[in-house]
Amino acid sequence: MASPRPPRRLLLSLASILVFASLSTGSALGLSLSAAESSAGAAAPQAAAVTFSEEFDGPAGAAVDGARWQVETGDNVSNHERQYYTAGNRNAALDGQGHLVITARRENPDNYQCWYGRCEYTSARLNTAGRFTTTYGRVEARMKVPRGQGMWPAFWMLGNDIGQVGWPASGEIDVMENVGFEPATVHGTLHGPGYSGSGGIGAGYTLPGGQAFADAFHTFAVDWSPNAITWSVDGTVYQRRTPADLGGRQWVFDKPFFLILNLAVGGYWPGDPDGSTAFPQQLLVDYVRVSTDTTQPGGAGPITGLAGKCVDVAGANTANGTAVQLYDCNGTAAQQWAVGADGTIRALGKCLDVASGGTADGTPVQLWDCNGSAAQQWAVPAARDIVNPQANKCLDATGGSSANGTRLQIWTCTGAAQQKWTVTR
Template sequence: MTSSRARRRTLSSALSALALALAVAALGPAASAGPTGGTTLAGEAAPAAGAAAVTFSDDFDGPAGAAVDGSKWQIETGDNVSNHERQYYTAGNRNAALDGQGHLVITARKENPGNYQCWYGRCEYTSARLNTAGKFTAQYGRVEARMKVPRGQGMWPAFWMLGHDLGQVGWPNSGEIDVMENVGFEPSTVHGTLHGPGYSGSGGIGAGYTLPGGQAFADAFHTFAVDWSPGRITWSVDGNVYQTRTPADLGGRTWVFDKPFFLILNLAVGGYWPGDPDGSTPFPGQLVVDHVRVTTSDAPTGGGPITGIGGKCVDVAAANTANGTPVQLYDCNGTAAQRWTVGTDGTLRALGKCLDVTSAGTADGTPLQLWDCNGTEAQRWVANDARDVVNPRANKCMDATGNSSANGTRLQIWTCGGTANQKWTVTR
């Protein structure tokens, strides 16, 4: 990112330092929910979270005015001198509360009813910041939030993650993954960024995504996500991928993103990057969060073959990880190109990427390929009891072209007909 942003993340008051220290001290293994329920693509019961997958989900259901679920989130308090933000983060539900309609509302107000003191004197604004430290961490998978951001100069909403070892190694050595940041003077653009040792603050590695036609992110809800695997992180907005980062992007500096991270949601007011509010800034400002979901799929070394007609395996041609690589039938050989992981999000993954319907097509004969996981319906698959593997958006089956079992037969989608070239056995 080419902003003039300074160091982003350390809260400065004694209250904040204490809250963060307690959070980090409580960190442990990734929290796990109970069994996820439902069925996998192979039709068997889904594995218990923590055995093969860990899923975090909060849809913010509850009565209007209620505080967030304390088993999932803790609320940080204090100001932020490092970034010269202007707000004081308050406790309780004053600035972070459910709206009774399935949303969390983080509200920034121009007020100071508690006579809070900030780095610059008496605080002028209040807001809220939540994290999952000590309650949930994730390593790899899909991390997403559906949100509507506030508008106005000086507003700075963010959905991001910090390494679980923050208390031991400090920032930026802990690593930081910014899933989404927006600054009020760029109403149509959001940013995704990595921070780590030697590439932090304004030197972070990232990119922006701009809505077409002058639309503003404050006008509607949008889904912001990263798909994260060993040595690879991909950012998307509403399923549109806009950047992928790997260790090759760091110019020899250390990649610190293959470990657990915890989640953070906050709405800052002012600071080096967004600048301070002015007379045009509407208050109160609200970051409205519809849901937060994290799916950590099976371990990258896991998975198993998908077998079909002639006993052949679903195979990534030449084990090539490039976007657009054909997916075909081939003699089963146990290589990574034939090891498919069933994601709890409905994806089928191999070599760190997803089975994808080319150009999100729905016509008979649309070929299948390997592509960056992006959360679109072109990458969702469902199995039925008849062993069909169906793309729900197209309502078509995975199909071996020409009813052939020859090596190199390209896979495609086709109207489900119950034929042998549409029958598949998915193993884990």
């Protein structure tokens, strides 16, 4: 479901973003330009940047690296947020233990003025506009979110062309948002022309067993490739979006985007803090990393599972409906699988397919002509699950058996060994 909120939070300081976003991304860091930026005639976008790794190492109280991050200032009337974002290290500082701490405080030491009058809260918001952009790749952050009514932490991206085309035509990818009244749930959302604000395309992920995201660090990621974006929490995939999800509206996610981290207070979606909300609250960020690895390699190789055995096309038969099974690895073409940027997993020129597009536990998988259907879409996150997003179920060795000929199926993801696979690239 789309996150139920109005148009995106744009600050009074947005002008500074637009200036930086309009600059060449070939900065002093030596970041490479994307194909879209460097050659108008390029046939297809390429991975846009060298790996970005921000570990937030440094002495306690130090500000973030200004060569990588700019710190925004101002309030935000667009969402009726209550905070004033401050400069420097007042509310965004290293803790000396490898974390960035973004702090929201109930204070106004400098008589800041907000859209509603004298500001009641301060916090911080950082972005990489003009410093770093990426097109495709794995974008992830390990974070511990705050808790309490009115808290709204987020890790997200905006299209680098926002200065030219505006929002939402620029596109927005929300890797993670959490609102305080949903302590166990985070949201991942796409915004673009015709599907922005409360009409964004997305879904939520809820921790099991009554856990709260504020209780521990969690890793939030998107794996982003041409025409596909997959969201995961701690390696568990919970949604995958492609142009087919937009109902004919424009897909604006094949170009450079920059990163944003912030902790908002109040607003239309989370609501304002109340008497139960303790201050200060903190968003702790262990790291932010971007790599050109989308977990979708172009080559073919074996996929191994229980007892080191291989995912195998029975009898090397290319007929539609041929069973896919577990078998001793033998190096044959029946065990060579290519994980494509289009979300398919292919062998012998055909696709790994959920029989009849089923979503029930125990539905077998098979080989079938590639047809672009949801039954042939797979996500391969770092946690080694292979997930069919339509069913939200994992590739599974039936009965937990490692015997030769064990049929593979889809089953509710449990984290069991029979659902763990190693894709050889």
